[in-house]
Amino acid sequence: MKYQSQQVAYAYFVCAMALFAVQVLGGLTIGWIYVQPNFLAETFPFHIIRMIHTNALIVWLLLGFFGAAYFMVPEESEREIWSVKLAYIQLALMMVGTLGAVGSYLMGIHGGREFLEQPLWVKFGILVAALIFLFNISMTVLAGRKTAVTGVLLMGLWLLSLLWVFAFINPDNLSLDKMYWWFVVHLWVEATWELVMAAILAFLLLKLTGVDREVIEKWLYVIVATALFTGILGTGHHFYWIGLPGYWQWIGTIFGTLEIVPFFLMMSFAFIMVWKGRRNHPNKAALLWSLGSATIAFFGAGVWGVLHNMHGVNFYSHGTQITAAHGHLAFYGAYVAMNLAIITYAMPLLKGREPYNQVLNMGSFWLMTGGMAFMTFTLTFAGVIQTHMQRVLGDYYMEVQDGLALFYVMRFVSGIAVVVGALLFIYSILVVRRREVVAPGAANPAPAKSDPVPGE
Amino acid sequence: MAEFLTKSRARNIFYGGSIFFVVVFLALTVQSHRYVVSTSTVGMPLSDAVVHGKHVWERNSCINCHTLHGEGAYFAPELGNVMTRWAVQDDPEGAYEMMDGWIEAQPSGIEGRRQMPYFELTEEDKRGLAEFLRWADQTDTQGWPPNDAG
Numbered sequence: 001m002k003y004q005s006q007q008v009a010y011a012y013f014v015c016a017m018a019l020f021a022v023q024v025l026g027g028l029t030i031g032w033i034y035v036q037p038n039f040l041a042e043t044f045p046f047h048i049i050r051m052i053h054t055n056a057l058i059v060w061l062l063l064g065f066f067g068a069a070y071f072m073v074p075e076e077s078e079r080e081i082w083s084v085k086l087a088y089i090q091l092a093l094m095m096v097g098t099l100g101a102v103g104s105y106l107m108g109i110h111g112g113r114e115f116l117e118q119p120l121w122v123k124f125g126i127l128v129a130a131l132i133f134l135f136n137i138s139m140t141v142l143a144g145r146k147t148a149v150t151g152v153l154l155m156g157l158w159l160l161s162l163l164w165v166f167a168f169i170n171p172d173n174l175s176l177d178k179m180y181w182w183f184v185v186h187l188w189v190e191a192t193w194e195l196v197m198a199a200i201l202a203f204l205l206l207k208l209t210g211v212d213r214e215v216i217e218k219w220l221y222v223i224v225a226t227a228l229f230t231g232i233l234g235t236g237h238h239f240y241w242i243g244l245p246g247y248w249q250w251i252g253t254i255f256g257t258l259e260i261v262p263f264f265l266m267m268s269f270a271f272i273m274v275w276k277g278r279r280n281h282p283n284k285a286a287l288l289w290s291l292g293s294a295t296i297a298f299f300g301a302g303v304w305g306v307l308h309n310m311h312g313v314n315f316y317s318h319g320t321q322i323t324a325a326h327g328h329l330a331f332y333g334a335y336v337a338m339n340l341a342i343i344t345y346a347m348p349l350l351k352g353r354e355p356y357n358q359v360l361n362m363g364s365f366w367l368m369t370g371g372m373a374f375m376t377f378t379l380t381f382a383g384v385i386q387t388h389m390q391r392v393l394g395d396y397y398m399e400v401q402d403g404l405a406l407f408y409v410m411r412f413v414s415g416i417a418v419v420v421g422a423l424l425f426i427y428s429i430l431v432v433r434r435r436e437v438v439a440p441g442a443a444n445p446a447p448a449k450s451d452p453v454p455g456e
Numbered sequence: 457m458a459e460f461l462t463k464s465r466a467r468n469i470f471y472g473g474s475i476f477f478v479v480v481f482l483a484l485t486v487q488s489h490r491y492v493v494s495t496s497t498v499g500m501p502l503s504d505a506v507v508h509g510k511h512v513w514e515r516n517s518c519i520n521c522h523t524l525h526g527e528g529a530y531f532a533p534e535l536g537n538v539m540t541r542w543a544v545q546d547d548p549e550g551a552y553e554m555m556d557g558w559i560e561a562q563p564s565g566i567e568g569r570r571q572m573p574y575f576e577l578t579e580e581d582k583r584g585l586a587e588f589l590r591w592a593d594q595t596d597t598q599g600w601p602p603n604d605a606g
Contacts, residue, residue, distance in 0.1 A: 024474035034531075041563060046531055047520030112514025114528060148467070170514075172507045172593055175492045178527065179485070214463055221466035225473055232477040233484075241600035242525045243496040244488045251484070316602060319526030319534065378524070394603040397533040398570070 001349045005073035005081035007035060010350045011091055012067025013343050019060035019098065020336075024415075024422045026053035031415040034408040044106065047097075050139045051117050053106050054348065057331065058115065059098045064339035065196050066090070069137055069153060071346045072203050077144025080138050090132040093431035097125035115179055116167045123167055130161040148217035151204050154223050156195030165189050175243030182238045189335070190301075191231035197297070197338050198223045201266060204345055205289045219269045227262035234259045237309040241318060249311040256309040263302035263334075270294040282445040285361035289341035292365055296333025296372075304329055304376065316391040321404070322383030329376040332368075340365075342423060347429050348450070357428035361437045364428060368420030374414035382407035393423030499594035511589025512581045521572070525597055532570065534606030539586075539593045541604050551586040 001007070030049050033039050040049070072089055074080060082086060101122045110117040118126070134157065141150050146432060166183040202220040206213060236252030269293050281287065304326040308317040319322070348355045382404045389400045432450060440446040500506075521532040544550040556562075559582055563571040576583070 037570040038567060041573070044520075045571070045573045047529070047573075049515050050520045050531075051517065110517050112517045112519055114519045117517060117520075131565060136595070148463070169580055172502060172510060173495050173497060174524075174588075175595055176489060177510075178525065179488060190545070218461065218463045218466050221463065221470045222461070225466065225470035228474040229469070231479055232474070232481045235481065238527075241597045242527070243595040243597055245491045245496075245504065246598055247484075248488075282564075288578050314601060318600065319523045319528070319530060321530060324530055390605050391602045394605045397513070451473055 001352065003080050005084045005087075007350060008084055008087040008091075009067040009071035011088065012070060013347065013350075014430070015091060015095055016060040016063040016067060016339065016343070017429065018421060019056045019063065020376055021426060022051055022102075023056035023060060024089055024419045025345055026050075026055065026056060028412075028415045028419050029053075031408075031412045035405075035412050048108070051110060053357065054115055055101060055105075055117065056098075057336075059094065061193075061331075061335045061339055063091075063094060064343065065072050065157065065193075065200075066094075066133055068196075068200050068339070068342045069133075069157065071342070071350075072200070073137055073140050073150055073155065076147045076150045077141050079140065079144040082139035082143070086132055086136045090129045092135070093125050093129040093132070094176075096225050097122040097129070100125075107183075113170060113177070115185060116181070124302070127161075127164060130164060134158060136271045137252045147213070148220050149199050152202075153199035153218055154197050156192045156199065156224075159195070160188055160192040174214070178242040179239065179244060182235055186238055187232070189331075190234060190259060191228055194227040194231065195224050195336060197293075197334055198227065198262070198266060200338055200342050201270065201290060201294060204286065204341055204367055205273040207271060207345065208279070208281045208283070208287050208290065209277035210281075211273045211276050215276075216273065217274075219265075223262050223265045223269060224250060226258075226265060227446055230255050230258040230261055233395050237311075237314070240311050240314055253310045253312075257306050257307075260298075260302035260306050263298040267294045267298040280445050283345055283355040283358070284444070284446050285358045285365070286341055286345035287361050288365055289337055289344050292369060293333060293337035293341050296329065296369060298333070300326065300329030300333035300376070301333075304380075310319070317387045319392070320383045321379045321407075322387065323384055325376045325379035328379065329372055332372045337369075337397045340436060343429060352453050353431065353432060354450045354453060356432050356434070357436070358440075358446050359436050360424060360428035360433075364421045364425035367424060368418050369421075370416030371414045371421060375418065378407045378410040378414065382411075383389045413419050463488060496596040497591075497594075499596075500591050502591065503587065505584045505587040506591045507584075507588075508580065509584030509586070509591075512577065513587045513588055516575050516577075524592060525595070526600065531604045532572065534601060535589055536592050536595075536597065537601055537604060537606050539590045541606065545593050548587065548590065549588055555582050555586040555589075 026049050030053060031044055033046050044199055058331060070081060101118045104119050105117070111119065138154065141154060163184050165181050169179050169180050171180065173185050182287035202216050205211065205431045206216050233251055233255040236248040237256030239252060274287070274291065308314055308326065344361055385405060386400050389403065390397060434446050434449055439448045502526045504518060519528040521529050525536040526534065539545040539551055542554045544554055559575060559577055562574045
């Protein structure tokens with residue numbers, strides 16, 4: 001850690017990890033309700049726990065992005081953060097808002113637009129927190145060295161904050177409501193968040209492989225260009241069946257299909273940079289998460305997205321378990337794994353130690369990734385059967401669901417693997433064990449024992 | 457690609473292209489907004505009851521179990537065409553009666569079956585909800601869903 005104010009990131013990452021635990025435990029609970037539908041039905045019904053599951057996810061990913069920005073920007077700009085105090089105030093605001101939202105969900109107070117259920121005061125709190133963040137980080141960047149990494153990161157964060165305005169716009173006309181709702185939901189995860197993801201990936205590859213900045217940043221611009229060129233009009237693949245004009249079917253199909261391009265490029269980018277690498281960095285776990293994230297994002301967001309976003313297919317598959325399968329793997333690969341990559345990279349530096357718990361951390365990668373892959377396959381199979389029975393044969397929803405019970409049991413089991421993997425990750429990040437559980441070989445720069453870095 | 461595509465060229469393509477696509481998207485959004493208001497949702501007036509029903513729908517977060525026009529939580533049936541399924545799309549009074557009967561019968565308490573919670577709704581709420589779902593059902597959704605099963 002070169003700059004004292006990077007320490008802010010530590011608090012952000014710890015809070016993010018706490019909400020990560022809440023998110024996966026909430027997910028496991030509703031996974032169990034699919035298997036045993038009477039569970040908690042009278043006290044905390046499905047819809048309440050699902051809100052906590054999705055909201056905790058979104059907030060912890062954002063906290064991770066904020067933390068990543070506070071970690072990356074000082075190094076990129078070559079100066080301290082403009083105000084450390086503001087950064088902590090922002091975090092406090094986010095946490096008060098989140099806990100306030102969870103508390104009100106448990107009491108049955110919530111809005112009714114999916115993912116945007118937060119009470120109005122929480123929405124304003126998020127807005128204020130975002131403005132504080134943008135001000136703080138922009139002041140830092142403007143005063144210092146300007147790089148493509150900070151430029152793209154900032155553009156992503158500015159645009160996603162700007163789009164949050166649509167969380168406040170809720171027309172009485174349902175079709176308009178849905179159209180503007182996607183301005184937050186789609187243009188976050190399939191456009192602006194990709195900018196943040198690509199910037200973090202570029203930063204990590206810069207540090208881990210030591211490849212020339214010129215090469216990395218050129219790739220970065222090409223990736224984010226394809227992300228926005230496809231992602232903006234790709235919004236059309238959500239506009240097929242909600243009362244909007246028919247031309248969206250072709251715009252959405254063409255640009256939606258092309259949305260796989262930035263993910264393919266990110267995957268290629270990651271592997272080629274490692275191939276051209278000039279440095280054998282000791283933090284192998286961070287490298288695994290970086291490569292893993294780019295790869296799983298390609299499959300989850302890219303392949304599973306194209307699988308069902310062409311209108312001829314989507315006419316039948318829309319709103320089935322296929323969507324759920326895609327949503328889970330896409331979020332995991334693109335945003336969960338990239339957050340865990342930067343956390344894995346940054347935490348030893350923030351603690352002033354050499355990389356620690358590398359083996360446990362990499363174990364958690366395979367547990368979580370294996371679990372998510374299994375979950376995605378079972379939900380995809382369930383979705384294909386559901387599509388055929390319900391949309392082709394015309395069987396009623398609940399009859400079809402009863403026929404899918406086995407898949408939901410398998411999904412629950414894979415969920416256990418994910419939760420165990422997540423808890424193992426949190427343990428390996430927060431609790432420093434001095435010795436690795438498996439000693440590295442002689443050619444591996446990863447340390448067998450983690451000592452404090454001298455002079456830090 | 458190395459010589460032709462320099463970093464600054466890549467950056468200019470990124471900014472220039474993005475602005476182009478934003479402009480195209482905004483133009484299409486304006487057109488779509490007009491289309492919704494003037495064409496696809498005009499089969500039934502957006503009455504006070506419909507708006508009230510939308511608020512009931514939101515206050516009780518129906519979307520976190522059900523889907524509406526295919527968007528939502530996939531845990532409970534599609535409701536964008538439920539009034540057609542109940543055969544009361546053109547019968548406001550019948551729609552209310554079905555809605556009232558359904559809401560009051562929850563939860564079923566049947567072991568091993570997904571439970572819809574009991575929501576305490578007034579008659580005005582239930583009438584509004586029925587009207588809201590009838591309004592959603594009349595929307596021109598390009599022929600979706602493929603059949604009445606939703």
